[in-house]
Amino acid sequence: MGLKKKLVAQVRNPSGKLGRFIARGMNKGHAKLAKWGISKILIKPDYFILDIGCGGGGNLHRFGEMIKDGKVYGIDSSETSVNISKKINKNQIDNGIIEIQKASVSSLPFNNNFFNLVTGFESYYFWPDLIKDLNEIYRVLKPKGKLILVNEGYLCDNTKKRKKAEKWSILGNFHIHSPKEYEDFLTKAGFINIQIFEERKKGWIAVIGVK
Numbered sequence: 001m002g003l004k005k006k007l008v009a010q011v012r013n014p015s016g017k018l019g020r021f022i023a024r025g026m027n028k029g030h031a032k033l034a035k036w037g038i039s040k041i042l043i044k045p046d047y048f049i050l051d052i053g054c055g056g057g058g059n060l061h062r063f064g065e066m067i068k069d070g071k072v073y074g075i076d077s078s079e080t081s082v083n084i085s086k087k088i089n090k091n092q093i094d095n096g097i098i099e100i101q102k103a104s105v106s107s108l109p110f111n112n113n114f115f116n117l118v119t120g121f122e123s124y125y126f127w128p129d130l131i132k133d134l135n136e137i138y139r140v141l142k143p144k145g146k147l148i149l150v151n152e153g154y155l156c157d158n159t160k161k162r163k164k165a166e167k168w169s170i171l172g173n174f175h176i177h178s179p180k181e182y183e184d185f186l187t188k189a190g191f192i193n194i195q196i197f198e199e200r201k202k203g204w205i206a207v208i209g210v211k
């Protein structure tokens, strides 16, 4: 396997020593994108938040700092990601603010109508069955709860960024979409009041849907 393929396989499923390095690296590498995405949503101190594909746990930490009476949950299908997230958030886990477990987006270990906010940063690309997985997110959201997807790669107007995203998606065999396609698949999954934010120069997209 070439180096680029190896890298993208690790981003999809961090594992072993390289996976630990990648998961930690993503906390740094995705920080600006994550902060930009988070700035698009109002987070109240009593929110129950779920971050899907939490990776190295950087966003769990950010949310943990923002909530008071609520709680932050993280899931990831990679054991390596879960372990790094737990290490990085040890204090907030001990204080009962954050809880992290290994799980897939396709089968969320939570009750119906539980979360105010579900987030996915650089994660939806790899979800195995997009509409079914979005239905599963819809199930765990409270009525009027929000989903936000924040991504660095999408089919944008910026040709250079779009070509780069397309190249990686082919290499890693994962899906990327245009803003219109985001709107369509979220609508198909039952979400309403869809908002789309683009940072075209950087090739960033943040999409919000409401239950």
Ligand SMILES: C[S@@+](CC[C@H](N)C(=O)[O-])C[C@H]1O[C@@H](n2cnc3c(N)ncnc32)[C@H](O)[C@@H]1O
Residues within 6 Å of the ligand: 011, 012, 013, 014, 026, 027, 030, 052, 053, 054, 055, 056, 057, 075, 076, 077, 078, 081, 103, 104, 105, 106, 120, 121, 122, 123, 126, 127, 128
């Ligand atoms: C590119 S990383 C992003 C990590 C983190 N959200 C960030 O922004 O740095 C993608 C993460 O999604 C996880 N992932 C992939 N498929 C998943 C699935 N079906 N369910 C839950 N997590 C998944 C991977 O294990 C990986 O940790």
